[in-house]
Amino acid sequence: MSTHPTPTDENKHPALSGAKLLLDSLKVQGVDVIFGYPGGAIMPVYDALVGSGIKHILSRHEQGSAIAAIGYARATGRVGTCLATSGPGATNLVTGIADAYLDSVPLVAITGQVPSDLMGTDAFQEVDIFGITLPIVKHSYIVRDPADIPGLIEEAYYIASEGRPGPVLIDFPKDVANAITTERHRWRPYPKVKPEMGTAKNLAAAEELIRSAKKPLFYIGGGIAQGDGVHELRALVERTQIPVVSTLKGLGALPSDHPNFLGMLGMHGLKAANYAVQEADVLIVAGARFDDRATGKLDTFAPHAKIIHMDIDVAEINKLRKANIGIDGSLKKNLAALNPGKLDIQDWQDLCLGRRDQYEWDYDTPVKNIKSEGVYAPKLLHDLTRHAPENAIITCDVGQHQMWVAQHCYFDDPKDHITSGGLGTMGFGIPAGLGAQLACPDRTVITVTGDGSIMMNIQELATLNRYKIPLKIVLLDNGALGMVRQWQEVFFEENYSEVHLYDNPDFAVLARAFQIDAFTVTKGSEVTAGIEKLLAHKGPILMHVKIDQAENVWPLVPPGRSNADMMER
Amino acid sequence: MSTLQADKTFERSGVSGKLKVVLHDVSGTLLRTLGTIERRGYDYRDVHCTQRVDGDFDLLVQIEDLGGPRNLDTLCKQLERLYNVVSAEKVGRRKHAERA
């Protein structure tokens, strides 16, 4: 990752306000765009923003700012920056900060704060955002002296992106923003770099264990993309021919159609993937963390496997499943170094790949409950990414449509799939797509959303229009909080409770009210033309697709059960 | 309440121990450290913090876990992940906690 920075030299500069110094310091960090929303306590920064050369994107809700910064960060691998005022502005960022924490996204969130002498007095729009966010940040600051700003900002961006990335909060009192200074303080030394245990000895032991395996399997996660290890993983899979299963966030690390790829594992994983995990004798876990959505009931997960766990974050190793061999440090380096030689696993490969073919999704068989002329969402999504340019980015919201995206879209780069994995944040899709599209103006960016989720950040349609951001939105409208409806159907004896959205607005009309082009698709026969229209459109556009509420996500591992107990439609 | 207690997952595993955490400073870091211990599923029995001659702080905490898949080594690593935590380690012998 970034090199270890050196402390800023103590020196003098022309008289500058804290706010101006902040923006100058952000520019030094290469910040080219800030997603934000103004208000009282942050006004000095907005004043300094004019003519600063930094682009500001005005969202219509601070949650939109935070998630757009996440989309920007995940599409580029760079640190995303968001800005809000104190009090309600700051609390509106919280969901985005939590999302970045759970998905290890490099994010710097800057909040205005009431003047220092009023802090702690319950002043107007004062909340202790430092305290509120303590459990969901990698680090945080309250700025006490403007002369600290250059060093503090340098450190904040370093921490956000170093090692396992995460969010950093900077709370910026108004008086510090207004204060004039000619000094910059020498910043305290940076924390030590922690030793790595990915030593030659552990790598050799891992190679030995892999050589002894009859049924080795890779279980990969989001760490592959974040650790820039895609190339190294692919080469290792090529060298060893070991089959691979992936978490939601690892999708794309191998192309979806890669000959060794068995698919996503876990609650909505593919059968070939879950069965392989249950039978593996050595599981090589790379950049994944035994999340319960991936493992099902933990003590039934990979019951026969010895574990090799590779992760940049040593605190993940042995956290939930004891590793026989732990290898921390750079995944990129460790995957490149791991070289067990030629393996004799033909039978295992045949079994795994045979199953993959056996359980291949059948998009043409009429599906229960789907009226013959209706739209079958899995097929639509399958076709969507195969029509879209190869480097298209897909962001999505949370629910059944999110799982269909994971199961049926084609990915050949994990940065092309931007989904809220750890937090499962409804409302993520559109702002994340907006941020990704801004970061990558030459690429096609598509947001797949649901009729529940879209309403959680619908106001960002105004942002798309304001900046003419050509995001393409596919709204899969089943008239329900579908994922919750499915659980009520399957696990609560069809006792439907507050899941029917019979009173949804007309989404196409709504989009047009925001000056976003929109059209509605109701028949399977209209889908191909719809996709073509969507992809050919120059500006932002919404394709509103009516689908059958009764269509569920399969397979499904009931909560608290083993991944072997998959339910099917 | 009684149903909660009957549920095995709410039974404490009785992992208790004493941790020594060295903090580079206390403002912010103390709160972050204590918050992490609590959030990761441990209860305090005793907390002590003193400044050392080199300016760092020694934080001694006696804790007991709340059940589930937890271990003190992982907690130490999670604490060491915090900025301005210099080190975190188990000290003394492991004792079994009295059950409530």
Ligand SMILES: Cc1ncc(C[n+]2csc(CCOP(=O)(O)OP(=O)(O)O)c2C)c(N)n1
């Ligand atoms: C902010 C937030 N609130 C509640 C939930 C719980 N939740 C998960 S999926 C879901 C339903 C989503 O509905 P929709 O966006 O229409 O997607 P569908 O499942 O119908 O495809 C809900 C309510 C959540 N994940 N996030």
Ligand SMILES: [Mg+2]
């Ligand atoms: Mg829905």
